[in-house]
Amino acid sequence: MLTEQKFEELLAYQASHPVLSVYLNTDALTGNDESALPRLRAMLRSVDLPQDKEVVLGYMEREYDGKGRSVALFSCASEDFFRVYSLAIPVPDRVRVHDRPHVKPLANLLDRYGYYGIILVDSQRARVFTFHLGVLQEHPGFTGKPVHRMKRGGGSQYPDSRGGTPGRTDRVEETIEQNMKRAAEFAVRFLSQNKIRHVLLAGTEENIALFRQHLPKQWQSRVVETFSVSMNAGASEIQEEARRLVAAYDRQEEAVLVEDVITAAAKGREGAVGLDDVLEAARAGRVLTLLVSDDYHQSGYVCKSCGYTTTKKMDACPFCGGQFSLLPDAVEYAIRHVMQSSGEVEIVQDVPKLREVGGVAALLRY
Numbered sequence: 001m002l003t004e005q006k007f008e009e010l011l012a013y014q015a016s017h018p019v020l021s022v023y024l025n026t027d028a029l030t031g032n033d034e035s036a037l038p039r040l041r042a043m044l045r046s047v048d049l050p051q052d053k054e055v056v057l058g059y060m061e062r063e064y065d066g067k068g069r070s071v072a073l074f075s076c077a078s079e080d081f082f083r084v085y086s087l088a089i090p091v092p093d094r095v096r097v098h099d100r101p102h103v104k105p106l107a108n109l110l111d112r113y114g115y116y117g118i119i120l121v122d123s124q125r126a127r128v129f130t131f132h133l134g135v136l137q138e139h140p141g142f143t144g145k146p147v148h149r150m151k152r153g154g155g156s157q158y159p160d161s162r163g164g165t166p167g168r169t170d171r172v173e174e175t176i177e178q179n180m181k182r183a184a185e186f187a188v189r190f191l192s193q194n195k196i197r198h199v200l201l202a203g204t205e206e207n208i209a210l211f212r213q214h215l216p217k218q219w220q221s222r223v224v225e226t227f228s229v230s231m232n233a234g235a236s237e238i239q240e241e242a243r244r245l246v247a248a249y250d251r252q253e254e255a256v257l258v259e260d261v262i263t264a265a266a267k268g269r270e271g272a273v274g275l276d277d278v279l280e281a282a283r284a285g286r287v288l289t290l291l292v293s294d295d296y297h298q299s300g301y302v303c304k305s306c307g308y309t310t311t312k313k314m315d316a317c318p319f320c321g322g323q324f325s326l327l328p329d330a331v332e333y334a335i336r337h338v339m340q341s342s343g344e345v346e347i348v349q350d351v352p353k354l355r356e357v358g359g360v361a362a363l364l365r366y
């Protein structure tokens with residue numbers, strides 16, 4: 001599994017020979033598993049690194065277990081460097097040759113799907129899980145004092161003065177309160193130790209509400225979703241629900257980001273929409289966050305003398321009179337410029353509004 005440590009290693013790796021980076025979608029759910037090898041061979045045709053191609057193809061042909069929904073491979077055969085990560089989240093196909101591993105898609109995945117924690121509570125126990133890059137793992141949980149519920153009708157004759165559930169005595173209320181408090185303390189330690197960024201709470205609505213009260217404010221604000229599930233639910237049920245919720249949360253976050261950028265652009269200076277404006281901002285190193293629809297491609301032209309970039313065909317550069325050369329993929333060109341000037345790139349899926357404004361938008365630095 002891809003951990004922060006392994007990611008750091010990739011990030012730091014710099015070779016004196018070219019590094020081949022491959023991302024391959026092997027998702028059986030969308031039928032990409034069987035076509036993966038032919039697609040890989042086709043993508044590698046234009047790569048002139050015979051040894052690395054052999055390593056990567058050899059692995060996919062003979063060793064890949066087919067369990068992941070995509071796979072990331074990095075090879076620098078001349079330096080005996082080979083890393084492969086099977087991913088539980090599908091990513092688009094991509095092949096890059098550079099002096100470093102191409103890690104942006106992984107960074108994107110870690111940012112979106114990394115470091116979730118799930119706490120499943122009832123009045124006595126808490127089960128805790130990490131949910132990292134689509135993979136659920138249960139960790140030792142918390143068990144408090146047994147809660148002895150009174151039999152129906154056998155509870156206090158007086159309505160609970162604190163407005164609790166009728167039929168519970170003060171003793172029972174107190175035990176639950178204590179359990180929740182200790183479960184929350186336990187959960188906070190677990191969440192901190194595992195560098196959790198986003199939290200999902202699970203259980204009955206009542207128990208979630210009680211538990212949440214005992215979480216410190218900073219952790220309350222990291223609860224992104226709650227869901228109802230049995231205390232004895234199996235891992236696959238919890239994982240499936242978590243995947244659904246996290247994907248929905250990711251889409252919602254993207255929609256908010258797109259909305260913010262479009263609003264900023266409409267107000268004037270801090271936003272740009274459409275490829276021409278975005279290219280201009282990217283060239284000036286002004287892009288803080290670039291949003292690109294994942295299916296958007298567009299060719300363009302770049303001025304050979306001043307670097308002015310546009311999607312419109314012109315005879316001469318309006319700024320310096322220079323000649324244009326063709327850019328087969330102007331979107332990719334913008335992405336590279338933004339990354340080189342330390343901007344963020346978000347590949348956005350399923351936000352029609354971004355497509356409506358031309359497929360790209362950017363939040364600007366100043």
Ligand SMILES: [Zn+2]
Pocket residue numbers: 303304305306307308317318319320321322
């Ligand atoms: Zn020019």
